[in-house]
Amino acid sequence: MADGEDTFPGQSIVTEGEWAGWRPCVGSDPFEDQSGPYYTRDEPDGSVVCAFRAERKHMNGGGFMHGGCVLTFADFCLFAIGREALKDVHAVTVSLNGDFVGPAYEGDLIEGRGEVIRAGGSLIFLRGIISTGGKTMLSFSGVVKKVGKRDAKN
Amino acid sequence: MADGEDTFPGQSIVTEGEWAGWRPCVGSDPFEDQSGPYYTRDEPDGSVVCAFRAERKHMNGGGFMHGGCVLTFADFCLFAIGREALKDVHAVTVSLNGDFVGPAYEGDLIEGRGEVIRAGGSLIFLRGIISTGGKTMLSFSGVVKKVGKRDAKN
């Protein structure tokens, strides 16, 4: 039940360092701030890529990335992937399903990509893949529900 | 992809304060430490209850609990609910599905309960409910896979 508000933070694209060319998504969503920081980048084909760098804090007791960490990023990805359909509305996650197929470790660059399956009047259906170094970590699908118009000022 | 290791931390039950009677699950899983702290309590009927107190850090940009926060707790719950079937093995989450049906806010006590649907030789199927104040927040189901014997020393 992330809220779309925080996926368009109006923040400036980073101009140097590891994240040059990426837009940081920080400062408006406390749980994402501590679980990230997350970044997005618009691709030439109109799609969006989401990413974050795996740190020690993202790991589980076994030394690889916690399932909840991967799903939190997937929930973030839903709203980034669906940003066009959700740009004028508030929305909440109704359903999120994930199949875990591979691990990630401290230091890995984690990327999320996906697509809108259908954008209906009230429900948006999406799916995506989270991967690291070209290896799939999670296959996910989700349903997001529009819950009201976004305030003109926001 | 949580690891069962951290669900049996051998920690002492809290004897006073809000969490008197609960066992804290902290210190061995970095992502759960920052997403929690989580607690478990054995019930007279043999089941387990999991819980945590919602703080500002668990919220999304809309001011209610982030979906990833709820799913992270659900992933923790899978291993607590399945602790008997998983007690001698390491295990990873294979699949986690969640339907979000109600919100939670800062200050709420969040509880998770569930059951093992089937404990097979390699796969454990579970389902559960996360709620606050008697109102359901998430209905979840998951599949956990045994990946090897736990070291005798652990």
Add this chain to the structure above:
Amino acid sequence: MADGEDTFPGQSIVTEGEWAGWRPCVGSDPFEDQSGPYYTRDEPDGSVVCAFRAERKHMNGGGFMHGGCVLTFADFCLFAIGREALKDVHAVTVSLNGDFVGPAYEGDLIEGRGEVIRAGGSLIFLRGIISTGGKTMLSFSGVVKKVGKRDAKN
């Protein structure tokens, strides 16, 4: 995407034979007619049980019940379990998730039970268990969406 219409067929309860006390759900839904026949029975506690008898036609190439057969029955169960919430409306399945945990064979009596997790204004969340002889076959969850008022005449 079953339609609620056929779950209240107004048919008489069977008075003799194997299905005495059960209400047959036949005659209005072609795919359920050929995949069933299905029966429902109201329990003293207000819940509903759904059932059918496994025949050769329900089996797969391996000689046990086909997954699609189990899921078709689960989809039927969603509407029977949610009949109170859906009694005045047409509705469609939005999402159905099933975990297969045990087989069934020709001649087995298959039963489905479940509960409404939340009945919202537009979406109904449900979950259930399909079993035979006390052994769980499928754990399922689903989301059903109301799509319009049922005609007064129906």
Add this chain to the structure above:
Amino acid sequence: MADGEDTFPGQSIVTEGEWAGWRPCVGSDPFEDQSGPYYTRDEPDGSVVCAFRAERKHMNGGGFMHGGCVLTFADFCLFAIGREALKDVHAVTVSLNGDFVGPAYEGDLIEGRGEVIRAGGSLIFLRGIISTGGKTMLSFSGVVKKVGKRDAKN
């Protein structure tokens, strides 16, 4: 819990009529025979397309395709999509999740396509799309488990 056996029936490709160029998958799986008939066709890129023609018998009480009918076809598709990974083994469906995003009607040509997300030692993860006339009907994902070597004679 379909069984892989029936997805490679060794049947001849149809040479004339509507299904010229397609391989019929009939005769070995009773539930698929009555829910189909299904066909597969190998594409130049190495992928497989699955298809069937919607008849009156596939409809629900509302006059559009029954959710169970769509999921039965999706379960068939899992084994066709994963045929390379499953060619020497028997396998069962462990999990199948479907999001229904659009209807189909009597007379429509229904097609299924998808991909293997990961083929592990015991579990195969897949996802796909079922569509008609270029419009998506169902987004699905599934997990299939290998349960034993296929007999050399089969």
